Amino acid sequence: MTVLPTDKFATKAIHAGAHTDVHGSVIEPISLSTTFKQHAPAQPVGQYEYSRSQNPNRKNLEDAVAALENAKYGLAFSSGSATTAVVLQSLPQGSHAVSIGDVYGGTHRYFSKVANAHGVETTFSNDLVEELPQLIRDNTKLVWIETPTNPTLKVTDIQLVSNTIRKINPEILLVVDNTFLSPYLSNPLDFGADIVVHSATKYINGHSDVVLGVLATNSEALYTKLQFLQNAIGAIPSPFDAWLAHRGLKTLHLRVRQASLSATKIAKFLAESESVQSVNYPGLESHPNYDVVKKQHREALGGGMISFRIKGGAEAASKFTSATRLFTLAESLGGIESLLEVPAVMTHGGIPKEQREISGVYDNLVRLSVGIEDSDDLLDDIKKALKEAAN
Numbered sequence: 001m002t003v004l005p006t007d008k009f010a011t012k013a014i015h016a017g018a019h020t021d022v023h024g025s026v027i028e029p030i031s032l033s034t035t036f037k038q039h040a041p042a043q044p045v046g047q048y049e050y051s052r053s054q055n056p057n058r059k060n061l062e063d064a065v066a067a068l069e070n071a072k073y074g075l076a077f078s079s080g081s082a083t084t085a086v087v088l089q090s091l092p093q094g095s096h097a098v099s100i101g102d103v104y105g106g107t108h109r110y111f112s113k114v115a116n117a118h119g120v121e122t123t124f125s126n127d128l129v130e131e132l133p134q135l136i137r138d139n140t141k142l143v144w145i146e147t148p149t150n151p152t153l154k155v156t157d158i159q160l161v162s163n164t165i166r167k168i169n170p171e172i173l174l175v176v177d178n179t180f181l182s183p184y185l186s187n188p189l190d191f192g193a194d195i196v197v198h199s200a201t202k203y204i205n206g207h208s209d210v211v212l213g214v215l216a217t218n219s220e221a222l223y224t225k226l227q228f229l230q231n232a233i234g235a236i237p238s239p240f241d242a243w244l245a246h247r248g249l250k251t252l253h254l255r256v257r258q259a260s261l262s263a264t265k266i267a268k269f270l271a272e273s274e275s276v277q278s279v280n281y282p283g284l285e286s287h288p289n290y291d292v293v294k295k296q297h298r299e300a301l302g303g304g305m306i307s308f309r310i311k312g313g314a315e316a317a318s319k320f321t322s323a324t325r326l327f328t329l330a331e332s333l334g335g336i337e338s339l340l341e342v343p344a345v346m347t348h349g350g351i352p353k354e355q356r357e358i359s360g361v362y363d364n365l366v367r368l369s370v371g372i373e374d375s376d377d378l379l380d381d382i383k384k385a386l387k388e389a390a391n
């Protein structure tokens, strides 16, 4: 079915990239064939030749992601990390990049340990909006931001960063990692980003059973370049994973809205609690960047991620995260089930203490990924575990 530009998000989520096959199947079958027949040499029967270059299930997912990000083009990869790798691989040798300081750990690792080996140098900034004009050099080709950040949920004004870049050098690409919000809550291309990337492992697939990455762009030149690399590097998702992620994406709006509503309830409770030192949640009016949230997030929703500092140090954090019944102690996020973790010893354990404390990752910081179980049951679970941790 072709979706119209005027169709609303939920309509696009259900119908973009959803085609019937020769049997009229309402849900497209999984196309496992690695190769496709040709009528005559170099005359394929349809639009496909070889499944690394393009596959029907991957194409459907790519079209759906593009529609949800208000983009002309989408590309899917074997992971969020492979997506990052392909974007950075597109930079010429001798390039310079500027990245937000508390970027996803794997992105930081790629910038500092892989891209540098190919002659791409990166400057990290913890105050990118302020410092950007000084950090941009003659050879700066790319600016990378992630909003909200992980795990302290700082929000960056994408339009402001884009305006700064355009004034200095319009050729510099602005890339936004939109994993934490998903396309339902924010569309970075609408605020001046050139490329939006996602770990679809998180909200887009949303069921914690697929590792996959996607990007979207409105630039035909960028799409052509990145599609060339997608095929040349070959870090592509399997047809089954593309099919699953496309299925997951169809309920994105329902899941992210519910997670946001529950997270708001929980964040409000935590902000009032005697056992809590401070709360980071973009949906609270007390959030330092709430003015940006109001213009950049759908209905100023805060998303499903919360972090907070529990009183009682690392010990209380450990007790709390072992005491919940519904929140499972595990890394990752964005699934239907609620998860929690202690970043200082889990996802961010590799960062030296002084360095992680500069970005707010203290030993007593707990990160929640709020799922879509019943709101009151989740809140009860948090209340009980807080009591237990205080004993």
Ligand SMILES: *Cc1c(COP(=O)(O)O)cnc(C)c1O
Residues within 6 Å of the ligand: 079, 080, 081, 082, 104, 106, 107, 146, 150, 177, 179, 180, 198, 199, 200, 201, 202, 211, 212, 213
């Ligand atoms: C998980 C994550 C990634 C990496 O994605 P993978 O699918 O795990 O490779 C990148 N950015 C953010 C913000 C993430 O949360």
